[in-house]
Amino acid sequence: MRISAVRAHPAGAPLRRPFAFSQWLFTHRETLIVEVETAEGITGWGEAYGPAKPNAAAVMEFFAPKILGRDPRDTEDLWQFLFARSLDYGQKGTMLAALSALDIAFWDIRAKDAGRPLYRALGAARQRSVRCYATGFYPPREDDGETAEARFEAEAAQYRAMGFRAAKMKVGFGLERDVHLVETVRRALGEEIRLMIDANHAYDPITAVALARRVEQHDIGWFEEPVSPLDMEGYLEVKRGTTIPIAGGECEATRFAFEPWLRRRAFDYAQPDLCACGGISEGMKIATLASAHSVHVTPHAWGSAIGQAAALQFYAARPRHPGSLTPEEKWIECDSTENPFRTEIVAEPVRFEAGEWLLPEAPGLGVEIDRDALKRFAL
Ligand SMILES: [Mg+2]
Incomplete structure (x- = not known):
């Protein structure tokens, strides 16, 4: 199995009724959905927490080119490879959120390929x-x-x-x-x-x-x-x-x-x-x-x-x-x-x-x- 495409889908929506928490007032919500497609026809989905467009840039500009052609079921190997490549730039925040989204998508594919719910x-x-x-x-x-x-x-x-x-x-x-x-x-x-x-x-x-x-x-x-x-x-x-x-x-x-x-x-x-x-x-x-x-x-x-x-x-x-x-x-x-x-x-x-x-x-x-x-x- 090999990864044929990675797509980032930044999504946003205004809130009908804004609400507050202790740090700021939420007037809208946004997130990043990530799609990993394989040549074999199985698609995996993931999500990155935090600002959608910076996370999308980390996924598409930094990580995606490094994983095309790889087998997404190699979850452990891929994680270590991608973490090692990003460690010097960010050990939490945007880099890790982008890596998280990809890892979730890899696991979605791995479990779909196994025919089992992820858990x-x-x-x-x-x-x-x-x-x-x-x-x-x-x-x-x-x-x-x-x-x-x-x-x-x-x-x-x-x-x-x-x-x-x-x-x-x-x-x-x-x-x-x-x-x-x-x-x-x-x-x-x-x-x-x-x-x-x-x-x-x-x-x-x-x-x-x-x-x-x-x-x-x-x-x-x-x-x-x-x-x-x-x-x-x-x-x-x-x-x-x-x-x-x-x-x-x-x-x-x-x-x-x-x-x-x-x-x-x-x-x-x-x-x-x-x-x-x-x-x-x-x-x-x-x-x-x-x-x-x-x-x-x-x-x-x-x-x-x-x-x-x-x-x-x-x-x-x-x-x-x-x-x-x-x-x-x-x-x-x-x-x-x-x-x-x-x-x-x-x-x-x-x-x-x-x-x-x-x-x-x-x-x-x-x-x-x-x-x-x-x-x-x-x-
Ligand atoms: Mg909390």
Whole structure:
């Protein structure tokens, strides 16, 4: 089998209702879908996390010419080759996002060629579904005409109706406002639904600990990115200061960068994004390292249906440790914000039922791009 063409599809769409997180206001979304075509007629799809056009340039100008004619099923060899060729220029960010997209596409092809869903090609037994948590509760823009409180109450009702048993909300808007919003969401969700909080690295360690202590009483499942991803000592300080488990790692890439975080258990939940951390190949290595340090892995997933499927397939196959007859339930992220790339660019999105994703039974990632829809969002 040989690679005959690589194509990059930068996609963008304005949001009908802009929303904020602790770093900026989202008014549109964009992503990069990557297509790898083989002479044998099997096509693989991947996705790169981050700014679409710079990622497209890395895919098309830098990586693509180096892999034409290669066998895409040689996933390990290709990863090492491409990583070695880009190491001197970028060990995370654009270069790794581009490599991630290609690796996901290679794995899509490899699993399609094997006639198996990707998670089964990775060695996992058949599973029906995995539990997921709703990522939402982003405050609206101030002139939106709706208060955060009203919007959050409506969202909570929607997630309950959809059967979610866990949800994650944004914090990082200032201590008092955060405490108020956590109280609002907890009240709206009720006591039965797990609630996680995510500051997107808005705080210094002292403020993060102060917030954690103020909301501990609301049974918080984890506190995600409490402090800067560049401050491992800060993470450890927050961990010492609260009983809430700590999550992080969505800004990190490769086993090499994750290793000290895992060895020191700077977070309890590692959250590599498959579209940024190095793809399926590297995600599995990060998960293996995590299992050796008893750190849970639950991927960050905020992209298109391709990235969502990659995260789901990876999650179903990830190494787990410790084992148990009755393991505590874990969750994978289900971005529940406005995102046309999750629902409109594939012929059939991953099926969702009562708070769970059903694992696709088709070979590969299990989702196929609708080319006409992809064209509508072309940047
Ligand atoms: Mg996050």
